[in-house]
Amino acid sequence: MRRFLLSLTLGLLLGALAGAAIGWLNPPPAARNSRLSDLAQPHRDDYTIMIAAGYAHDADLTGALERLRLLQVADLASYLRATTERIIASGSRELGDVRVLARLADKLGGATAAMAPFLDGS
């Protein structure tokens, strides 16, 4: 009996430790239960650009902000400013994307010197 308990307990303890270590170091990717705020940065940028393009289309600031709020950021003006500046610095997006972002950032009072060239003629 003692041999039975010792074997099983030792196996369980070592196994639990190994399982916890494996699980901790390899967390599962999100399933189809993610929110827009969980999107990886490139996709969050995509969403932000889409909303900014929508604003460029209809000038509906209320609607744009309601949609951006789904990203659950505390300060939308700061978020938009930071996103726009990061995208400008990286040069990773089309000119049209930067323009619509800069335009919305400007509308929210967050335009910076880096955005100025993209506000002309947008």
Next chain:
Amino acid sequence: MRATAAISHWLFALGLMIGIALGLAATRLYGPLQRDNAEPWQLQPEQSHHYRVAVALEYAHSGDLTTALGKLISLRPATDPLQTLADSACQLGSSGYLSSPSGIRALRVAAQFYLEQGRDGCVEQLLPPVTAPTPAASDEDSAGALAQSKPAPTKPPLDAVVQPTRLALPSQPAQRRFEAISLRSFCAVDRPAIIEVSVVDYLGRGLPGQQIRARWGAQEDIFISGLKGERGGGYADFQMAADADYTLDMPNAAEPVGASLRTGLCYEGNRESLKSYRVVFAER
């Protein structure tokens, strides 16, 4: 030999397997969840509806069908990506999304998109009629009845970039009117000399994106509601300086509040602070 005899290899292996399973299960339940790494296809259904509407809004601006389709496909729909846009619009339209002018405008754009591509949905029946066609829409009147009927089935191939038929959509939001219904001062050590503004619609719901103007002396500043999401959609605030009288209004939307606002010493309990104000602008 004694050590080998002390444990049973079979039982040890069994315990090890059960332990690994338990350890893995525990980390799945309580371990670190990866956040900020989701792909669009991993969005919850309701969140993917909003994503699809955003795709339609961008398409309305850019007219880039290829990009729009790529983004719709990135959601990995089980069926036709454009039909899922129609279904998403239908879902949103049936769940209160049409209660705001912004929602109506967005779903009209979504409907325009999928109808152009020969898809059917339900939202075109839910949308209110278009009442204010743009003056430039004279040659597009036949398409202007989007809200009532779908356009002629001129469905182009999906991979062709089409010149979209523009509908008679109001390009600017209707001007809302507001009234300052509440002005109160308060004293809080953690929020000294601040004007907190709430902009609400006629049902009392916070309205983001509304401009509020503070004027003092020869200066003025405009701030916008809804930028601090954690404080509510209609919230905005403004930091006051000492020795200045502020007036508050909403440009072209609300008359100035009745009194000028000025900060000064106040006490919360026995702690000193500077007087702050709360103002509510309500739609009328």
